Amino acid sequence: MSGRNRSSQEKLLKKLLAENSIKEEMLNSNILTVSEASKSLIEYTKTTRDFLVPSIWGTNTHDPFNTGAHMFCKIL
DSSP states (O other): OOHHHHHHHHHHHHHHHHHHHHHHHHHSOOOHHHHHHHHHHHHHHHOOTTOOOHHEEEEEEOOTTOOOSOOOOOOO
C-alpha cells in the first residue's frame, strides 16, 4: 500500500468516525414523543394568556403590545 493511498484512507476513516460519533450523540439524546409534545403545547396554550385573542381571554386594561405611540403605515 502506498503512503498516499494509506493517508487518504486514514482521512476517510477519521471522517467516518467523526460522523459516527455525531450520530451516536443524536441517538442518545433525549427524544420527546409527539404525544408528549402535543400535551405540553396544549397545556401551554391553556395556561398562557394571549392578549391578542380577546375573544378567549376577555379584554385587558393593560396591553403590553400597545406602546401608546401612534403608528402609521405608508404605502409607496
